[in-house]
Amino acid sequence: MKARILIRPKQGILDPQGQTVERALPALGFSGISEVSVGRLVELEVDDPAQLEDLCERLLANPLIEDFEIQLPEG
Amino acid sequence: MKARILIRPKQGILDPQGQTVERALPALGFSGISEVSVGRLVELEVDDPAQLEDLCERLLANPLIEDFEIQLPEG
Amino acid sequence: MRIGVVRFPGSCDEADAIAAASAVAEAELLWHGRTDLDGVDAVVVPGGFSYGDYLRPGAIARYSPVMTAVAAFAADGGPVLGICNGFQVLCEAGLLPGALLPNNSLRFICRQVDLTVERTTTPWTAACEAGEQLSIPSKHANGRWYADDQTLAQIEANGQVVFRYAPGQNPNGSLADIAGVCSEQGNVVGLMPHPEHAVDLLTGSADGLKLFASVLEEGSSVPVS
Amino acid sequence: MSQSADQIPGRERAIELALTGAEYDQIVELLGREPNEVELAMYSLLWSEHCAYKHSKKILRRLPTEGERLLLGVGENAGAVEVEGLAVAFKVESHNHPSAVEPFQGAATGVGGILRDVIALGARPVAMLDSLRFGYPSSERSRWLLDRAVAGIGHYGNSIGVPTVGGEIHFDPSYESNCLINAMCVGIADPDRLMRCAATGIGNRVLLIGALTGRDGIGGASVLASTELGDDDADKRPTVQIGDPFAEKKVLEACLELVDADLLVALQDLGAAGLTSSASEMAAQGEVGLDIDVARVPLREADMEPFEIMVSESQERMLAIVEPARVAAVEQICEKWELLCTDIGEVTEGGHMRIFRGEEIVGDIPVTTLVDDCPLYDLQPSPPAEGLYPAPPVELPETADPATTLLALLAGCNIASRRPVFEQYDQIVQARTVRRPDEADAAVLALEASGNRRPAIAMSIDGNGRRVAADPLRGSLDGVLECAANLACVGAEPLGLTNCLNFGNPEKPHVAWQLVNAVEGIAQGCEALAIPVVGGNVSLYNEGPDGPILPTPVIGMVGELPDAERCAGIGFAKEGHAVAVVGPFEPSLVASELAARRGRAPSGSLPQVAAELILAAQQAVRDGVRSGTILSAHDISDGGLAVTLAECCGASGIGCSIELDELTDEALFGEAPGSGFVISGELAAIEAIDGARVIGATGGSSLTISSEDGGFAVDVEELHATRENGLRPYLP
Numbered sequence A, B: 001m002k003a004r005i006l007i008r009p010k011q012g013i014l015d016p017q018g019q020t021v022e023r024a025l026p027a028l029g030f031s032g033i034s035e036v037s038v039g040r041l042v043e044l045e046v047d048d049p050a051q052l053e054d055l056c057e058r059l060l061a062n063p064l065i066e067d068f069e070i071q072l073p074e075g
Numbered sequence C: 001m002r003i004g005v006v007r008f009p010g011s012c013d014e015a016d017a018i019a020a021a022s023a024v025a026e027a028e029l030l031w032h033g034r035t036d037l038d039g040v041d042a043v044v045v046p047g048g049f050s051y052g053d054y055l056r057p058g059a060i061a062r063y064s065p066v067m068t069a070v071a072a073f074a075a076d077g078g079p080v081l082g083i084c085n086g087f088q089v090l091c092e093a094g095l096l097p098g099a100l101l102p103n104n105s106l107r108f109i110c111r112q113v114d115l116t117v118e119r120t121t122t123p124w125t126a127a128c129e130a131g132e133q134l135s136i137p138s139k140h141a142n143g144r145w146y147a148d149d150q151t152l153a154q155i156e157a158n159g160q161v162v163f164r165y166a167p168g169q170n171p172n173g174s175l176a177d178i179a180g181v182c183s184e185q186g187n188v189v190g191l192m193p194h195p196e197h198a199v200d201l202l203t204g205s206a207d208g209l210k211l212f213a214s215v216l217e218e219g220s221s222v223p224v225s
Numbered sequence D: 001m002s003q004s005a006d007q008i009p010g011r012e013r014a015i016e017l018a019l020t021g022a023e024y025d026q027i028v029e030l031l032g033r034e035p036n037e038v039e040l041a042m043y044s045l046l047w048s049e050h051c052a053y054k055h056s057k058k059i060l061r062r063l064p065t066e067g068e069r070l071l072l073g074v075g076e077n078a079g080a081v082e083v084e085g086l087a088v089a090f091k092v093e094s095h096n097h098p099s100a101v102e103p104f105q106g107a108a109t110g111v112g113g114i115l116r117d118v119i120a121l122g123a124r125p126v127a128m129l130d131s132l133r134f135g136y137p138s139s140e141r142s143r144w145l146l147d148r149a150v151a152g153i154g155h156y157g158n159s160i161g162v163p164t165v166g167g168e169i170h171f172d173p174s175y176e177s178n179c180l181i182n183a184m185c186v187g188i189a190d191p192d193r194l195m196r197c198a199a200t201g202i203g204n205r206v207l208l209i210g211a212l213t214g215r216d217g218i219g220g221a222s223v224l225a226s227t228e229l230g231d232d233d234a235d236k237r238p239t240v241q242i243g244d245p246f247a248e249k250k251v252l253e254a255c256l257e258l259v260d261a262d263l264l265v266a267l268q269d270l271g272a273a274g275l276t277s278s279a280s281e282m283a284a285q286g287e288v289g290l291d292i293d294v295a296r297v298p299l300r301e302a303d304m305e306p307f308e309i310m311v312s313e314s315q316e317r318m319l320a321i322v323e324p325a326r327v328a329a330v331e332q333i334c335e336k337w338e339l340l341c342t343d344i345g346e347v348t349e350g351g352h353m354r355i356f357r358g359e360e361i362v363g364d365i366p367v368t369t370l371v372d373d374c375p376l377y378d379l380q381p382s383p384p385a386e387g388l389y390p391a392p393p394v395e396l397p398e399t400a401d402p403a404t405t406l407l408a409l410l411a412g413c414n415i416a417s418r419r420p421v422f423e424q425y426d427q428i429v430q431a432r433t434v435r436r437p438d439e440a441d442a443a444v445l446a447l448e449a450s451g452n453r454r455p456a457i458a459m460s461i462d463g464n465g466r467r468v469a470a471d472p473l474r475g476s477l478d479g480v481l482e483c484a485a486n487l488a489c490v491g492a493e494p495l496g497l498t499n500c501l502n503f504g505n506p507e508k509p510h511v512a513w514q515l516v517n518a519v520e521g522i523a524q525g526c527e528a529l530a531i532p533v534v535g536g537n538v539s540l541y542n543e544g545p546d547g548p549i550l551p552t553p554v555i556g557m558v559g560e561l562p563d564a565e566r567c568a569g570i571g572f573a574k575e576g577h578a579v580a581v582v583g584p585f586e587p588s589l590v591a592s593e594l595a596a597r598r599g600r601a602p603s604g605s606l607p608q609v610a611a612e613l614i615l616a617a618q619q620a621v622r623d624g625v626r627s628g629t630i631l632s633a634h635d636i637s638d639g640g641l642a643v644t645l646a647e648c649c650g651a652s653g654i655g656c657s658i659e660l661d662e663l664t665d666e667a668l669f670g671e672a673p674g675s676g677f678v679i680s681g682e683l684a685a686i687e688a689i690d691g692a693r694v695i696g697a698t699g700g701s702s703l704t705i706s707s708e709d710g711g712f713a714v715d716v717e718e719l720h721a722t723r724e725n726g727l728r729p730y731l732p
């Protein structure tokens, strides 16, 4: 099945990418946008989704500085 | 409102990040995982989500190499 | 002749570009916030990590006010050279074809490479011989030039490939060993390796000087009609 | 004082914060009352090992700190020496413990931190070097640490436009659970514009420049730096700091612009212990007080407590003292660079550090009690009864023939080319790099980026824990001399050194013994070379469950050379040149690379060659390189003469034929760092060099070494490929 993993900087940890993007927006004519955070998106085919938690902790995310969220197709 | 933007490498473009993850899997004891692709996740607070399409096309994604998908909270 | 070198927050090679340009002409920095080019005759968009390379290299810098002026200057046929991050900025801005992806190795690689000059009818290669090899350092993490098949075929057909990595020396996995390309008109050139770091034998090579000397050659800065 | 009494945290909390009970009592006595939470947090950090040097300050007094060319010495953010009318600033610093937890960010912020020390002098950073130690790369964890630390160093240095021009890496099992990440930065400044850190001028403003303040590294300095890493590392994790080289690049350019415009009274980076340490150091140096209002500090997270703001280790921040009339001009430059610049306080009379939250005083401490009154401890040195370090695994049999042994050494992790590492670093930005890594024993940089490019500086960073383990004093002395030997090979004269003392727990007598003797060895090295220590850093408590790391003093040295066009490289220049050995070289297998490969622990006595003889040889090499008679020079270090010759061949693609008296292990693979060189040049010129012993000639496509009893030959291409590929598998 197809799985999607969202990896984002942990709360309270510096997110220089998000900050820099946010600061660039007004010059591009965008307003009313805030709390920009930039993370990673991993998508994959997996036979046994039970492995994913472990995979994220050990390989895909850096648990010291990132949180992850596993999304599986409904049903 | 909170919006989420998923940015992924266009089909057919070599994705060394995805490949590296795939290659690392067996040594870590994972099996049955394939088609790994690594992209970017942007999350933000936006007053007027109508701007997002434009924001993605102009800044967040490069249409030559990336596809994007905007996710808004349901309802 | 005056050469302007753009400076973004996060530019790193602008001082070296100024020094290289000064070897052949007058050179001055153009702050990213300005909306004109101070009347310079040629523009260099230098290397570095504009805006930290955050999001994608060049993605934010291409929207600097100065880039609007650079685009207009380029449309008028003015000579523009993008080096490394400058190449990325020009691709993001649509002034050059293709895009620059992470190196195949996913690592930053700094090494001296040989470049073959494929096209000499640009304002930045007029002083080179066709097929000549230049020893120039290359240093980047996102230098894998990419375009879709159709664009690539078109670019090859139009002679828009300006530099290729010498056989076996492609450091990043670029398509067709392409190290540098030019615009359809030929006046905008971008390349990943750093000619401004190859202008003194003391520091390894002076081959890069040829690019800067080219822009002085007669006719090279005249708008291509 | 209007502070809430319910905030008195007491003695137990002090002990949780790694102060001793006695230290707490002393704080109470100094203050004449119990400290509140804010004050206790500040004491706990400034009285930590990391900031107060409690266990090393007394012995550091042994280091010579005066020199003719010295412009700025110990006590400032970095030291500086004079070269051709310019100030060359440099310092080395460790980021060991943070890197053991998160190697990418740990190493990156280590680079960021040492850069800020140099920026604080108003100097433009022109070079970085790094000194790294890991367990053997057969361990998965060590490979991961290596890979991520190198990536982190590259990420920060490359992004900020400072070339990484040199460094060293050693692998030894003792570093398995305590890797070492030391980074050295070199900068150039106008001597008349060198910034000091002393806050002066009552009424002057205190400006905080740079990044927002978040909860980064809170407790980091005390929790991470002063205790041994144990199994509960996970608990210390939330203190990981993220480096933002883009922000630092803006800080760098803005600060240099501010210094150039003469707008600053004093400048200081925020490093360990954040605002607390920077502000109190500035106040102490200027013998003034400071009022700081934490309510004005721009925050990344809204709900931070005053003590959190005072001790936050958020990166990419600087503190500046500015005359009130110039504040607007400073703000303008910061705005141009899209940097925050916030007036957070003022310089006061009376020597108190007063912390306000708006109108409310939340802390009030006499500055001297924070900075000067921390108790200093005497070490209890005592040599260990038996060897401290277990024998490493046997990887090479004693019976292997010399050619096999040579190739095994060249492929080994400690000798193989570092190309897979240094290729990840920008070595050339700023257009000064005359000698890149692997081209010469020291990096050579043109002093001027344009104009007269001939005057140059050379730099090297070195350390050899195995030899220091065998004999702390002699090993450390040799470490200093080896660094000077590296400079001699490019024709450079040493001007000063910086050092980082990486050791185990100094409260243990044998570690204390290592430390005291290492400092003595460094001091003797300085005296021999007649150069000062311009600054440095101490990293203690590098111990894991298996014991201490090898004692690892790391020496960073800077020298000058008159003509960058005459700096020899490692590789032979030409076929048909004479090859000679210079120096009182007495090769020994004790603590050598070969001994380690053969599974021998680092112990035994090192050769005790007179320093005068070593220095005379270095002088001869330096003179020969400068005059152009010596066309290649390489000091004989790890792996001994055979490895050195192989490197000279590999770097040039030119072979050589060598005739030795005997082909013993000592003669081929014995080490005596700093004291021997392989040089080449025209025969007559080489023969004329005092003390040079011609051992052969360059030419052909193999390295041939023979004696009366036989010999062996190895193809140069094979030597080169073997050395080039040794580390590749670990950094694919």
Ligand SMILES: Nc1ncnc2c1ncn2[C@@H]1O[C@H](COP(=O)(O)OP(=O)(O)O)[C@@H](O)[C@H]1O
Binding pocket: D050, D051, D060, D063, D073, D074, D075, D076, D077, D078, D093, D117, D271, D272, D499, D500, D501, D533, D534, D535, D536, D537, D538
């Ligand atoms: N091993 C050493 N040799 C000489 N000086 C040292 C050594 N260790 C620390 N110092 C000096 O002690 C002072 C305080 O060091 P440190 O706390 O690391 O400074 P900073 O906070 O600026 O990084 C500095 O002036 C430094 O040069």
Ligand SMILES: [Mg+2]
Binding pocket: D076, D077, D116, D117, D120, D268, D269, D271
């Ligand atoms: Mg400092």
